[in-house]
Amino acid sequence: xxxxxxxxxxxxxxxxxxxxxxxxxxxxxxxxxxxxxxxxxxxxxxxxxxxxxxxxxxxxxxxxxxxxxxxxxxxxxxxxxxxxxxxxxxxxxxxxxxxxxxxxxxxxxxxxxxxxxxxxxxxxxxxxxxxxxxxxxxxxxxxxxxxxxxxxxxxxxxxxxxxxxxxxxxxxxxxxxxxxxxxxxxxxxxxxxxxxxxxxxxxxxxxxxxxxxxxxxxxxxxxxxxxxxxxxxxxxxxxxxxxxxxxxxxxxxxxxxxxxxxxxxxxxxxxxxxxxxxxxxxxxxxxxxxxxxxxxxxxxxxxxxxxxxxxxxxxxxxxxxxxxxxxxxxxxxxxxxxxxxxxxxxxxxxxxxxxxxxxxxxxxxxxxxxx
Amino acid sequence: xxxxxxxxxxxxxxxxxxxxxxxxxxxxxxxxxxxxxxxxxxxxxxxxxxxxxxxxxxxxxxxxxxxxxxxxxxxxxxxxxxxxxxxxxxxxxxxxxxxxxxxxxxxxxxxxxxxxxxxxxxxxxxxxxxxxxxxxxxxxxxxxxxxxxxxxxxxxxxxxxxxxxxxxxxxxxxxxxxxxxxxxxxxxxxxxxxxxxxxxxxxxxxxxxxxxxxxxxxxxxxxxxxxxxxxxxxxxxxxxxxxxxxxxxxxxxxxxxxxxxxxxxxxxxxxxxxxxxxxxxxxxxxxxxxxxxxxxxxxxxxxxxxxxxxxxxxxxxxxxxxxxxx
Numbered sequence: 001x002x003x004x005x006x007x008x009x010x011x012x013x014x015x016x017x018x019x020x021x022x023x024x025x026x027x028x029x030x031x032x033x034x035x036x037x038x039x040x041x042x043x044x045x046x047x048x049x050x051x052x053x054x055x056x057x058x059x060x061x062x063x064x065x066x067x068x069x070x071x072x073x074x075x076x077x078x079x080x081x082x083x084x085x086x087x088x089x090x091x092x093x094x095x096x097x098x099x100x101x102x103x104x105x106x107x108x109x110x111x112x113x114x115x116x117x118x119x120x121x122x123x124x125x126x127x128x129x130x131x132x133x134x135x136x137x138x139x140x141x142x143x144x145x146x147x148x149x150x151x152x153x154x155x156x157x158x159x160x161x162x163x164x165x166x167x168x169x170x171x172x173x174x175x176x177x178x179x180x181x182x183x184x185x186x187x188x189x190x191x192x193x194x195x196x197x198x199x200x201x202x203x204x205x206x207x208x209x210x211x212x213x214x215x216x217x218x219x220x221x222x223x224x225x226x227x228x229x230x231x232x233x234x235x236x237x238x239x240x241x242x243x244x245x246x247x248x249x250x251x252x253x254x255x256x257x258x259x260x261x262x263x264x265x266x267x268x269x270x271x272x273x274x275x276x277x278x279x280x281x282x283x284x285x286x287x288x289x290x291x292x293x294x295x296x297x298x299x300x301x302x303x304x305x306x307x308x309x310x311x312x313x314x315x316x317x318x319x320x321x322x323x324x325x326x327x328x329x330x331x332x333x334x335x336x337x338x339x340x341x342x343x344x345x346x347x348x349x350x351x352x353x354x355x356x357x358x359x360x361x362x363x364x365x366x367x368x369x370x371x
Numbered sequence: 372x373x374x375x376x377x378x379x380x381x382x383x384x385x386x387x388x389x390x391x392x393x394x395x396x397x398x399x400x401x402x403x404x405x406x407x408x409x410x411x412x413x414x415x416x417x418x419x420x421x422x423x424x425x426x427x428x429x430x431x432x433x434x435x436x437x438x439x440x441x442x443x444x445x446x447x448x449x450x451x452x453x454x455x456x457x458x459x460x461x462x463x464x465x466x467x468x469x470x471x472x473x474x475x476x477x478x479x480x481x482x483x484x485x486x487x488x489x490x491x492x493x494x495x496x497x498x499x500x501x502x503x504x505x506x507x508x509x510x511x512x513x514x515x516x517x518x519x520x521x522x523x524x525x526x527x528x529x530x531x532x533x534x535x536x537x538x539x540x541x542x543x544x545x546x547x548x549x550x551x552x553x554x555x556x557x558x559x560x561x562x563x564x565x566x567x568x569x570x571x572x573x574x575x576x577x578x579x580x581x582x583x584x585x586x587x588x589x590x591x592x593x594x595x596x597x598x599x600x601x602x603x604x605x606x607x608x609x610x611x612x613x614x615x616x617x618x619x620x621x622x623x624x625x626x627x628x629x630x631x632x633x634x635x636x637x638x639x640x641x642x643x644x645x646x647x648x649x650x651x652x653x654x655x656x657x658x659x660x661x662x663x664x665x666x667x668x669x670x671x672x673x674x675x676x677x678x679x680x681x682x683x684x685x686x687x688x689x690x691x692x693x694x695x696x697x
Contacts, residue, residue, distance in 0.1 A: 128666025134414035200665045353590050353668050
């Protein structure tokens with residue numbers, strides 16, 4: 001790692017941001033080559049939170065890996081659960097029950113909502129306003145309470161199983177979720193006024209960063225960051241899985257290509273998730289919440305991959321099995337890794353404060369990158 | 372002659388200085404509590420509740436904690452500069468209180484140039500921040516100090532220009548004189564633009580949000596205070612609140628009629644109540660702004676000053692000059 005200043009440019013210095021820094025959201029280290037307040041060359045350094053999840057998958061039965069999935073992206077554990085059971089089901093040829101698919105969608109969308117709410121608060125916190133995060137946490141708390149009742153945990157869920165889910169949802173869950181949808185809708189105008197309409201907030205992130213389809217294609221950027229550059233790509237539409245084809249919802253797309261666009265995409269996604277939730281609760285089919293599966297599932301030799309839309313983008317599990325119940329190889333493609341890798345190109349020449357705002361807009365979850 | 376002059380005057384100076392110190396500490400405690408409680412209210416949470424009724428003793432406990440903390444001096448720092456920076460920031464903080472007219476009689480001394488005296492003393496704080504930033508030998512601290520100097524120098528210009536408009540009307544630099552000139556109408560109604568410009572510049576001068584770039588928490592961890600712990604930190608903290616108090620006092624004196632208000636018995640002394648009410652009203656507005664707005668960017672901060680505040684205040688000065696001449 002070259003941390004010395006570039007020769008011939010004596011005004012340059014190196015600012016080490018992280019691994020402990022309030023704006024890197026976890027143990028990310030960014031080496032910033034600076035000229036005054038301008039960042040000439042930002043280089044992210046990874047590996048401070050590496051736990052070898054992929055290797056762990058090769059050393060235990062496929063069922064034993066399920067809790068690991070929750071510990072990669074701590075904000076979207078249920079989506080990670082969903083992807084993993086999805087790939088095992090596809091490999092083993094198991095069909096989950098319709099009710100299970102609905103429950104998965106409902107809990108995943110709740111998970112997506114709480115992730116977006118946390119992101120909303122944290123982005124504004126990065127820009128220096130302390131209050132909105134308290135409001136979003138109040139909303140988020142309601143989701144966590146609802147999910148805690150049915151899954152038993154608040155952050156690192158291990159709720160989904162091959163063929164279904166662990167616990168059925170009851171009327172109380174449905175009722176509370178409906179009440180929550182009502183509540184969240186009533187809160188959105190407040191965020192509109194407090195955050196979206198805030199002149200300083202707008203001036204800070206409008207025309208900041210340049211997300212283009214070309215840049216996204218080169219680095220494999222997905223999720224709201226890609227949709228902010230005008231590409232309507234969402235796994236829930238592009239490769240529909242689970243019960244998503246049965247719902248009527250939009251994929252929010254913005255053409256601004258700046259940080260404001262990523263902001264707007266995510267805020268609009270909150271409304272779309274609420275729509276999905278509403279429809280799923282209305283159409284929730286009766287029946288078993290878990291398919292009958294053999295006690296010990298042996299994975300047939302072969303490959304399978306399964307993609308889901310995490311709040312941050314495209315999450316893909318690719319599993320290779322050799323006939324035993326231990327996967328031969330599990331490859332996990334996480335969205336934050338690609339989203340982070342555009343940072344050097346995106347943030348070159350920016351002010352230090354803008355780099356923080358940009359990183360907030362990318363919505364990075366570092367344990368997902370360092371898995 | 373010497374006796375009658377010397378003794379009462381010395382006593383008076385001692386007394387006012389003790390009062391000033393009491394105000395400095397009292398204000399830090401009140402502001403610390405007010406800020407945390409109000410921040411709590413804005414964020415739909417109760418704020419400190421554990422110690423004392425409604426958490427009123429929280430600040431006392433915090434003080435004990437800060438005094439008891441180890442002062443960690445970074446190995447690579449400039450030891451002398453690092454140590455004197457909090458003192459340079461805090462020591463002059465009580466001085467401006469000596470000339471502030473709390474009521475017609477409650478005033479340490481009414482200088483002819485009281486206003487200039489305050490401005491001169493307050494400017495020392497920039498030096499303290501610069502010393503802290505340089506002495507810490509930390510890039511974040513230095514960036515914070517750098518921002519602070521640029522910001523303070525820039526915002527002093529519109530501040531002084533608006534101040535000049537007031538001086539033109541009152542024809543005096545004496546603070547008591549400025550307050551007395553507002554007996555019939557407060558200057559905030561006479562020149563609202565100047566008031567707004569002055570208050571914004573005040574926010575920037577005291578490093579308060581949305582202009583709190585020198586300590587920009589999410590970018591520079593804590594800016595120039597990054598390396599300070601324990602009493603080093605709390606001296607900066609108290610100095611900040613004292614400068615806020617002074618800045619708001621100045622705003623009240625210049626624009627909100629100082630101690631003028633509905634008549635009270637023993638008005639020579641009790642009208643200080645109006646003064647303090649107005650000052651704390653402004654301080655609460657400052658807190659309110661802090662917990663509502665995001666932070667501006669550095670170039671936006673500078674643009675705002677040079678492109679809007681300075682021209683505005685210049686035009687205002689010109690208009691005032693013409694009106695006064697007429």
